Amino acid sequence: MLPSLRLSLNHHLQTALRCSVCHQPMDEASAQLLAGICYSCLKLLEPEIQARCECCAIPMGTAGICGECQRHPRHFDKVRVLGDYQWPLDTLIKRFKYSGQQHLARPLAHLLWQHCAQYLSSEHVEFTFVPQHWWKQWRRGFNQSELLARELSRYHKRPLRSLFRRHRLGKAQVKLSARARRRALGSSFRLLKGDLPEFVILIDDVVTTCSTADVLAQQLKQAGLQRVEVWAIARTPK
Template sequence: MKNSKVYLRLFFNQPCFLCRLHTAGASGLCDACHADLPWLIGCCPRCAEPRSPRIPPDQPCGRCQTSPPGFDRVIAAFGYAFPLSQMIPGIKYHRRPALLGGLAATLAGLLQERIETPPDLLLPVPMHPWQESVRGFNQAALLASELGKRLDIPVSHSTLRKVRRTGHQAELDRRSRAINLRGSFALSGRVPERVAIVDDILTTGATANELAKLLKKAGSNEVQVWVLARTPSN
C-alpha cells in the first residue's frame, strides 16, 4: 500500500489513458473514450447480472429470486467488455495499476449518483499475503483507497483477511468457486451496520457472497458490493 499514491495519482494535462491522443478529463479519459466505455445499462438490481434494459429495473433475476446472495446490492459501472477486458488484466498481471486512477474516478461519480445513504466503511477484497507480495499490490485495496478519498468514506485494510491460499477462480465453475473459497477468509474486530465490499470484477459473486456472509454473521445489516465491472454469469 505504500506506493498507492504514486500508482493512483492523476496528473492534469496528461493524455487519455486509453487513446493517448487527447487530453484526459477528471476521469483520466478523454470525452470520446469515456463515452465509449461499456457502461452497464441493464442489470439485476441485486447482483448486477447484465441483461436487457427492457426488463423492469426493480425485478431481480431468476437466480437472486430462487437463491438470494448474502450481499444486498451490487453496483457496477461497466460490463466486462473491451476495453475493460484488456485494461483490468493489464492492471493485475502486467503491473499497470496507474490505470485504476481514471476508472476509480468514473466509478466514484456513478456511486455519488446512486447512493442515498453511504456505507460506514469500505472493505477491499483481501489477497493472501503471499499472492499480494508476488504481485506487489492489491488492486481492490488501491481501488477502495481511491473511492474512500473521493467519497469521504473510511477504508479498512485489516478487517478482512485471506488466511488460506486458493487456486485461480477464473479456472473454476460457479459451484467449484464457492467450494474453493470456504474457510479462506477471516475477520478481525467489529464491523459497522453498513459496509461496502470493493473489488475490480464480479463474476459469479462467490467471493462477495462468502465475505458478505462473514460480515453479516459479525453484525453488519447491509452489505453492498462495489465493482468496476460485472461479467455475465456462466
Template sequence: MAGNPQQQQQKQQQNQLPRQRSLSRPSAAGPLSDFRCEWCQSSVSKSISGFLCHHCEEVLRTPYPACSQCGELLNNNERRCQHCQQTPPAFDYTHIFLPYQTPVSHWLRQAKDRRRYEWLLRLGHWMAHHPPAAITQVDALVYVPSDWRKRLWRGFNPARIICEQLASRHHKPILHQALRRRGSTPQRGQHRASRLQQARQQFDSGQQSLHGMHLLLIDDVLTTGATADAVATLLKQQGAAIVGVWALARTPPPGMTMPLALHGCGLPESQA
C-alpha cells in the same frame, strides 16, 4: 581568462533547463487537449476519467439491464436474476461501474498480470465519479483481501488500491481488519457452486464489532458473486446490517454478447 569552474557549471545547467522542460509531460493544469484518448486516440476534452475522450466514456458507460441484487447482466428487463430469486446472496445490492469486456478487460489484465499499477489509478479515479445512490448512507468501505502470494508478486492488492481512491473522494473510512484471507485457490473456469464453496474456505472474520453498520464492499472484478457472497456473510456475522457491493467491472454470463460499438483502438480478443 577562464571563468570560475563553479560558475561555468551553473551556466551549463541553466542552458540545459529549456530542453529539459520541453521533454517533460504537460502540467496537470494544462489543457486536456494535450492528451490522447487511450481507446480512439482522439484529443481528450470534457473528460472525467482523464484518459478517455468524452465520447468513449459514454460508449463504455452505456447502461445495460442488470440484476439489482447481484449486478449480473441480463438479456431481459427483469429486476432480479433467477439465481437471486431462488438463492439470494448475503449482500443486499450491487453497483457495477463497467462491463468486463474489451478494452476494460485488457486494461485490468495489464494492471493485474503485468503489474501496471497506473491502470488501477486511472480506472479508480474514473469509478469514484460514479458512486451508488446509497453512498451517503454508507458508514465505511471494506475491500476484498488478496492472497499474500499474489500481493507479494504484484506489490499491491488491486481491490485495496481502488478502495483507497473511493474512500478519499467520498470521505469514508476503510475497515482494514474486518476480513482476513486464509489462502487462495484458482477460480478461473470454476462453476458458481464450486466458486462459492472455495470462497467460504478462503476468508475469515476479523472479529470486529460492526453492529448496525451499512458497509460497501469494494472489488475489481465480479464474476459469479461467490466471493462477495462469502465475504458479506462474514461481515453480517460481525453485526453489519446492510452490505452493498461496488465493483469496477462485472463479467457477462457465459454466452452473452455485449453490443459494444465497433469503435476505438480495436484491441484483439487475445488481449481482452
C-alpha cells in the same frame, strides 16, 4: 546525470498529460478534471443503460431478480458495476491488473464513483476490499481491489478499512463452477476483529459468480451489519 534526469522528468510529465486509455495528449486542466481520461474515452466508458439483476447485476432482458439469486438468495444486498467484462473495460482491467499499470486505479475509481455515488443514501458507510493471499499479492506487487478502494475512500472522505484477511491461497477461482467456488472459499477468509459500521461497500475489480462477495458478505452480516453492497468495475456475463 542532469540530461538523463531532465529526460526522465519530461517523459513523466508527457505521460501524466496523456489519456490513460488512448494515450492521446490532454491539457492539464482536463487531465485533472477528468482523472486522466479524455472526453472521447470517457464517453465510450460510460455505463450502458440496460436491465440487470437487481441483486447480482447480471445482464437480463427485463429488470428483476435473476433465477440464480432467487434459487440461492445472496448475503449481500446489491452489486453495482460499470459494465460487462468486455471491450473496452476488459482491456483496461487487464492492463491495470496484469501489466502493473497502477495509475489506472484513479480513472477507473473515478468512473465507478460517478456511476455509484448517486445511490449512497447514508454517510455512515465505509469501504473495504476483497483481500489477496499474501503470496499472490507479493508476486503481483499490489492488490488491485485495495487500490480502487483507496481512491474511492478519498472521494467519500472516509478512511479505508481492511476488514478481511485471506489465509488460504486456494485454486484459481476462474476455473471453478459457482458451487465449487463457494465450497472452496468457505474457509479461506477471516473477518478481522474490531468495531464495524452499519453499512459496508466491498470493492472488487471484476465480479464473476459473486461467490467471493457472498462469502465475505455472509461474515459481515453474521457480525451484525445491516447492509453490504459490492462495487466492481465489471461483471462477467454468463
